[in-house]
Amino acid sequence: MSSQFRAAIALLTATFLYSFFGVLTRVLGFELPIFYASFTRDLAGAALLLIPLILARRWQKVAQADWKWLVLRATGGVFGFLGSYFAFYYLPLGTAYFIFYGGSTIFGFISGALLFGEKISRLEAVSLAISLIGLVLLYSVGGVAADLLKYVVWAFAGGMGAAVWNTFSKKISGTYSATQLNGLDFAVFAVIMLALSLLSRETWIAPALDLTWLANLLFVLMFVVTGQLMIYGFKHLDAQKGSLIMLLEVVFGAVVGWLLYQEALGLGALIGGVLILLGASLPQLYKKY
Numbered sequence: 477m478s479s480q481f482r483a484a485i486a487l488l489t490a491t492f493l494y495s496f497f498g499v500l501t502r503v504l505g506f507e508l509p510i511f512y513a514s515f516t517r518d519l520a521g522a523a524l525l526l527i528p529l530i531l532a533r534r535w536q537k538v539a540q541a542d543w544k545w546l547v548l549r550a551t552g553g554v555f556g557f558l559g560s561y562f563a564f565y566y567l568p569l570g571t572a573y574f575i576f577y578g579g580s581t582i583f584g585f586i587s588g589a590l591l592f593g594e595k596i597s598r599l600e601a602v603s604l605a606i607s608l609i610g611l612v613l614l615y616s617v618g619g620v621a622a623d624l625l626k627y628v629v630w631a632f633a634g635g636m637g638a639a640v641w642n643t644f645s646k647k648i649s650g651t652y653s654a655t656q657l658n659g660l661d662f663a664v665f666a667v668i669m670l671a672l673s674l675l676s677r678e679t680w681i682a683p684a685l686d687l688t689w690l691a692n693l694l695f696v697l698m699f700v701v702t703g704q705l706m707i708y709g710f711k712h713l714d715a716q717k718g719s720l721i722m723l724l725e726v727v728f729g730a731v732v733g734w735l736l737y738q739e740a741l742g743l744g745a746l747i748g749g750v751l752i753l754l755g756a757s758l759p760q761l762y763k764k765y
């Protein structure tokens with residue numbers, strides 16, 4: 477099994493797990509202040525990943541030049557999280573997925589071309605076109621109420637931030653382990669979220685054994701696992717191919733929405749899902765055969 481095929485499987489697994497983001501968002505909501513809740517998650521994630529790494533003496537000193545990419549990547553991740561959180565909480569899941577992954581895919585292709593010199597092959601251009609057509613069929617953005625339009629902007633900005641977080645790891649993933657990069661992400665996230673919480677004068681709530689804090693814990697575990705998988709995936713795969721694979725979250729999200737929230741899947745949605753699957757898999761199938 478080639479490293480690129482394993483990378484594709486890693487991204488596919490991360491995409492499936494991340495499709496439950498909307499569910500956890502709905503469960504947690506704003507029972508905890510958003511910046512404080514994120515700070516607690518990020519602090520826990522950093523401790524979970526970095527402390528064992530340091531104790532095992534596998535920590536690598538971070539070069540001064542790499543801090544720029546770490547901070548830029550983490551800043552993109554903060555925008556990705558906040559944008560997606562507001563979008564999935566206030567917008568219908570289908571609309572949120574459509575806008576978020578529209579922004580993520582488009583900016584993923586742009587960053588791949590500008591930062592890594594990746595050229596869009598004919599096959600990748602066809603795959604992108606097929607996937608975007610699938611997105612349009614799968615979900616419609618029409619009919620969003622005027623008072624919700626700001627969350628449409630949040631969703632698109634969140635998608636762009638997620639693309640930065642996903643693709644910028646390629647700049648430094650060859651130097652540091654996925655565990656260290658993921659742990660540093662959490663650490664930088666924690667600092668940013670702590671500052672935002674203090675500036676917003678949020679009221680901090682002590683941890684308790686209830687559904688709210690359980691959802692917060694599940695968020696931590698999901699981010700730890702998906703973070704590891706995405707760093708590995710984008711390390712061994714072009715940013716543009718990886719962005720196409722990440723579109724599959726829209727399909728998984730549609731299924732989750734149908735199972736848990738009885739969101740109907742019409743013929744157009746089913747055809748759209750098939751097109752996204754086809755668009756995401758074409759580059760991998762061509763490379764394999």
